Amino acid sequence: MQSYYLASRNIEIDQPKLTGDVHADVCIIGGGYTGLSTALYLVKEGVNVLLLESNKLASGASGANGGQVSGGMRRDQFYLEKTLGVDYAKVLWEIGEKSKYHAKHLIDQYQIQCDYKKGIAHPNHKQKYCEESKQYVDHMNENYDYHDIEYLDDNEMRDVTGSNTYYGGSYDEGEAHCHPLNYALGIAKAAISAGAKIFENTPALSYKVNDDHVKVIIKDGSIKADRVVLACNGYLGNFEKSLTSKILPMNNYIVATKPLDDETVQKINPKDIAFADSRFVINYFRMSADKRLLFGGGENYSQELSNNIIPIVTKPLEKIYPFLKDVKIDYAWGGKLAITMNRLPFFTTLHNEKVISAQGYSGQGVALASYSGKLVSEKITGNGETFDIMAKIPRQSFPGGRFLRNPSMKLGMLYYSLMDRL
Helix, strand or coil, X not given: CCCHHHHCCCXXXXXXXXXXXXXXXXXXXXXXXXXXXXXHHHHHCCCCEEEECCCCCCCCHHHCCCCEECCCCCCCHHHHHHHHCHHHHHHHHHHHHHHHHHHHHHHHHCCCCCCCEEEEEEECCCHHHHHHHHHHHHHHHHHCCCCCEEEECHHHHHHHHCCCCCCCEEEEEEEEECCHHHHHHHHHHHHHHHCCEEECCCCEEEEEECCCCEEEEECCEEEEEEEEEECCHHHCCCCCHHHCCCCEEEEEEEEEECCCCHHHHHHXXXXXXXXXXXXXXXCEEEECCCCCEEEEEEEECCCCCCCCHHXXXXXXXXXXXXXXXXXXXXXXXXXXXXXCCCCCCEEEEECCCCEEEEECCCCCHHHHHHHHHHHHHHHHHCCCHXXXXXXXXXXXXXXXXXXXXXXXXXXXXXXXXXXXXX
């Protein structure tokens, strides 16, 4: 079935396939949030930019995700303070907050029509998590001077979710949600208008670093560039083998119901906000502009996306909303995101900074990945201070390296799926 986002996109972009041997200051590989944003910021600095996308722009996770514009990092501040120290945790929090406001800035600056709306709630699927949620809200209020977040008790959370399967949790009015594909295509349109050269259906096959340039090989030609940016995320594959033990592609799935009547919409989402629950195999959901329930759930680590998405996703949907059992599903789709071992972004440089990589957003890439393009651009044009801060995040390898990471993660997922149910 087709993606709802694809069916409801409001920007049509059709870029040519690249053939022949060409030159560029910077060759960007990957046409999602990171690559498109990098292209936009570099070309505005007068850099000769060429971007390669192996398929269509934003055809990966950037155009297929839950559309949640979150602040901070994928892991909360309790975790960051414990593992990285309070000072570093606060620096990363500020970067995450800047990424959230940066997304809104891009939307406003380039008048991107992407159904941007405020508010994400984080309901707990177990009562025992509620005390920590309360403590976290208090901690953010008191120690980070962050007051957009509040605690909702069991009754309040059930009112806003319309589900008796949840207990209390937090609600963050500073976070937001949007149509992720229209957001990505809006950035692409801005980059193209500014002069970026973008090519679709042009996979990068390999690259070779020479003394004075990097040569990127494509099927019918090559690109000679001063620098290469790797912005492939879940679609990196074996293009750069030194990164594959640190980044794991993961399949995630979403369905869109038929448009729901006003009474049902008012019952399941009276505040028109987004939700991301406390499960390890997370459920996330919100309403579309035309009143469909967009529901994401179910993950796997197989090489190919499943051809049987509806039962994977409707199983958790019907547990949360039993009265929507057998609701008509109009769209079902999936995409590959990239996770890291600690679920924190993986920024690095290779070959004396001739190759720059920003990937591994672990399911929190709408704001962070598009902000990363700005950071990559700054790294290339001179002031890479924030990029370097991100690059200092510890990098752990998956057990078994790149050869056994998938089997080990499948076992881990089975364990956490069982814990979610118990």
